[in-house]
Amino acid sequence: MTDYEEKADELLESDNVFGLITVAHILTQQTRKRNQYRYEAKLRLVRLLYERHWDKQRIIDLFSVVDWLMQLPEWLNNQLRQELEAIEESKQMKYITSVERIGIAKGMAQGRVEGGSRLLKKLIERRFGVLPQWALDQLSTASEQQLETWGESLLTAPTLEAVFNNDAN
Structure with a gap:
């Protein structure tokens, strides 16, 4: 827990x-x-x-x-x-x-992905500050599953890179 x-x-x-x-x-x-x-x-x-x-x-x-x-x-x-x-x-x-x-x-999967991407971007920025271009690129092309995985990673990841790198979590 x-x-x-x-x-x-x-x-x-x-x-x-x-x-x-x-x-x-x-x-x-x-x-x-x-x-x-x-x-x-x-x-x-x-x-x-x-x-x-x-x-x-x-x-x-x-x-x-x-x-x-x-x-x-x-x-x-x-x-x-x-x-x-x-x-x-x-x-x-x-x-x-x-x-x-x-x-x-x-x-509407596409709408959920776009909305999820926008929200995840806001949450990540809130935690780690302005996002570099590589992170923005990943968010803009992410699948729903990737967004979900990154959203879960955001809660415990020590760095921005760790959010996007599943092996680091």
Whole structure:
């Protein structure tokens, strides 16, 4: 268990965006091959997004990250979409538009990769500073699997190079 796992509840209580992403990562790890638990954890995080008083774009961006990290089988994605619609109706807010919902339903892999790449770039820059061109090039041509691997590496990698070098972690 990492220090972050022990502080998961504390991270969820804070308004720190990186805390929420860290918890999403931890929950993704803990629910590997346990779809129902992952669904429940993802729904909890999505509800938290709607409870925060963040601007619409931040909620959409964070939803995209949680959706990218915590992938579910299609039948649970459908169930999650229904819950999402119920939440939006009860709060009378439409953060995720029907077009975005259709894109999520179809699993627009390219959109997830681009969004994941942008977010990962921001997170890496936050930790290591301005990225050199080689890192930007790798992010711009990465697959979804590479982004996921690098995202996991980011939490423990001691250097920028170690994030991108799986053997170093």
